[in-house]
Amino acid sequence: MKTIDDLSFSGKKALVRVDFNVPLDENFNITDDNRIQGAAPTIKKILADGGAVILMSHLGRPKEGPTDKYSLKHIVGHLSQVLGVDVQFANDCIGEEAIEKSASLKGGEVLLLENLRFYKEEEKGDVGFAEKLAKLGDVYVNDAFGTAHRAHASTAVVAQFFPNDRYAGYLMAAEINNAEKVMNKPERPFTAIMGGAKVSDKIQLIEALLDKVDNLIIGGGMAYTFVKARGGEIGKSLVELDKLDLANELVKKADEKGVNLVLPTDAQIADKFANDADTYNGPNDQIPADREGLDIGSESSEHFAEIISASNTLLWNGPMGVFEFDTFAKGTKAVADAVVKATERGAFSLIGGGDSAAAVSKFGMTEHVSYVSTGGGALLEYMEGKVLPGVKALED
Ligand SMILES: Nc1ncnc2c1ncn2[C@@H]1O[C@H](COP(=O)(O)OP(=O)(O)OP(=O)(O)O)[C@@H](O)[C@H]1O
Numbered sequence: 127m128k129t130i131d132d133l134s135f136s137g138k139k140a141l142v143r144v145d146f147n148v149p150l151d152e153n154f155n156i157t158d159d160n161r162i163q164g165a166a167p168t169i170k171k172i173l174a175d176g177g178a179v180i181l182m183s184h185l186g187r188p189k190e191g192p193t194d195k196y197s198l199k200h201i202v203g204h205l206s207q208v209l210g211v212d213v214q215f216a217n218d219c220i221g222e223e224a225i226e227k228s229a230s231l232k233g234g235e236v237l238l239l240e241n242l243r244f245y246k247e248e249e250k251g252d253v254g255f256a257e258k259l260a261k262l263g264d265v266y267v268n269d270a271f272g273t274a275h276r277a278h279a280s281t282a283v284v285a286q287f288f289p290n291d292r293y294a295g296y297l298m299a300a301e302i303n304n305a306e307k308v309m310n311k312p313e314r315p316f317t318a319i320m321g322g323a324k325v326s327d328k329i330q331l332i333e334a335l336l337d338k339v340d341n342l343i344i345g346g347g348m349a350y351t352f353v354k355a356r357g358g359e360i361g362k363s364l365v366e367l368d369k370l371d372l373a374n375e376l377v378k379k380a381d382e383k384g385v386n387l388v389l390p391t392d393a394q395i396a397d398k399f400a401n402d403a404d405t406y407n408g409p410n411d412q413i414p415a416d417r418e419g420l421d422i423g424s425e426s427s428e429h430f431a432e433i434i435s436a437s438n439t440l441l442w443n444g445p446m447g448v449f450e451f452d453t454f455a456k457g458t459k460a461v462a463d464a465v466v467k468a469t470e471r472g473a474f475s476l477i478g479g480g481d482s483a484a485a486v487s488k489f490g491m492t493e494h495v496s497y498v499s500t501g502g503g504a505l506l507e508y509m510e511g512k513v514l515p516g517v518k519a520l521e522d
Pocket residue numbers: 321322323324327346347348364419420421443444445446447448449450478479480481482483501502503
């Protein structure tokens with residue numbers, strides 16, 4: 127797979143797929159610009175070579191065509207600041223305006239096209255739509271690791287129109303290299319910390335990890351399915367009753383493979399799902415019927431931290447509790463502190479995208495871990511051993 131270091135972009139128009147699917151608040155302010163920052167080095171390299179950049183991305187999951195809520199115009203200002211260039215904007219990603227603005231773009235200039243998903247053809251992987259996109263540029267660059275697990279027109283199909291001129295951007299290359307480092311050449315002990323809401327979202331990753339890790343720590347909402355499966359009383363805690371047998375199977379598999387599967391033993395037990403809930407720290411298998419566990423407890427935090435601090439490779443995907451509420455962020459913070467300490471001692475730590483990255487950023491620790499992925503589902507699928515269409519499409 128070629129990267130952008132294999133080409134001088136002088137005199138070229140680079141059609142660059144980025145993942146600018148960033149969280150916006152009610153005033154359309156970007157609440158986490160990690161994905162924009164991540165794509166900046168690629169864009170800047172092309173500009174430094176004297177090339178012009180035509181950016182394409184999706185934003186959200188628009189269902190009824192163009193809407194203001196999902197317009198990429200909302201990120202033009204911040205993107206211009208990050209790049210130090212006045213980014214031009216096309217109100218469509220194909221058609222007259224896109225063609226004209228792309229054609230008149232000069233070296234050192236940047237054009238951002240409107241949201242690709244305003245056309246159903248994007249997610250359908252429509253060839254005709256991909257060809258219209260392809261006509262806008264001379265070479266194709268994919269730097270959208272976060273969307274690489276989608277076989278869409280702009281992430282995979284379009285590459286066929288650039289048989290000799292398709293490149294991975296720096297972010298795409300870094301994401302793959304860091305995921306490989308963890309999955310294929312981990313320095314041991316290798317510990318994975320899985321959290322978040324549902325076992326069902328992470329089953330395939332957990333199964334893939336059981337062949338790779340020394341320790342598998344399970345926290346967050348998904349832990350209660352494991353506690354319930356072995357007869358614990360979990361009250362109103364989050365649980366997937368149709369996954370109890372699966373949970374027991376995973377515990378058994380871990381045992382057979384000699385993996386140390388670590389579950390929390392205590393929880394912050396609340397009388398309601400709210401930041402101002404009445405809460406106490408107690409065993410997570412004796413939760414009263416009218417209460418629920420919303421964070422791992424102090425004993426579990428200490429136990430998890432102990433294992434993390436003795437590890438040389440760390441993968442973390444999913445928060446330990448409802449970290450959005452400060453009352454239930456202690457477990458996630460304790461894990462983040464331990465990951466940072468291990469990293470400072472020389473361990474390699476990879477943080478999965480989405481909520482885990484948001485938690486690390488909330489605690490101001492992004493610079494103190496080895497790598498924060500921009501991929502949520504894409505990273506999970508890559509680590510499950512799946513071929514990502516956006517990566518495959520770049521291969522010669
Ligand atoms: N004990 C719990 N009870 C209820 N919800 C929980 C609990 N622990 C964590 N959560 C919730 O889980 C959500 C995150 O899990 P989710 O599976 O949605 O994403 P994730 O695992 O972080 O994956 P990604 O990092 O890709 O977003 C958070 O919104 C958090 O509030």
